[in-house]
Amino acid sequence: MQTASTNICERMGCFQKLSAFKRRAVISCHLCNKSICEISLLLNIPLSTVSGIITKWKQLGTTATDRPHKMTERGQCMLKHTVLRSRQLSAEPIA
Template identity: 65%
Template sequence: MQTASTNICEILCNKSICEISLLLNILRSTVSGIITKWNQLGTTATQPRRPLKMTGPAHAEAHSAQKSTTVC
């Protein structure tokens, strides 16, 4: 018995990005992004985002240090 992923692979393997886009009715840029993500990370799962910027006293201290070293 074949699984759904086997059937999809048989249909989409060896197809171009444009052909996959037309078959699935999604944008070429989306297909390209998914393929790139798979090749780089080996997964299509969402990855953690970058940490939030500093806020509060730490931000004010860092900001004032940057201002004092800037030469106009």
């Protein structure tokens, strides 16, 4: 028997990181023309999560959870210094 707190946790979306397998399963179901609602019920994942996974896959071509790092302050200073020092260079050698 579940207590009220675990039931709320399941319904209200306490953060759980989905496995790569479940993310691939969402995309596989999507490619088989299943609706977001059907995928959600089939895999027991919230609709918003399914929608987010599909949207990310369409935009970025990946379902990975790690995000690219932002440029650090030091990196920005070094880039600015390089650009100011050699203004004749094109973007390719600077990068």
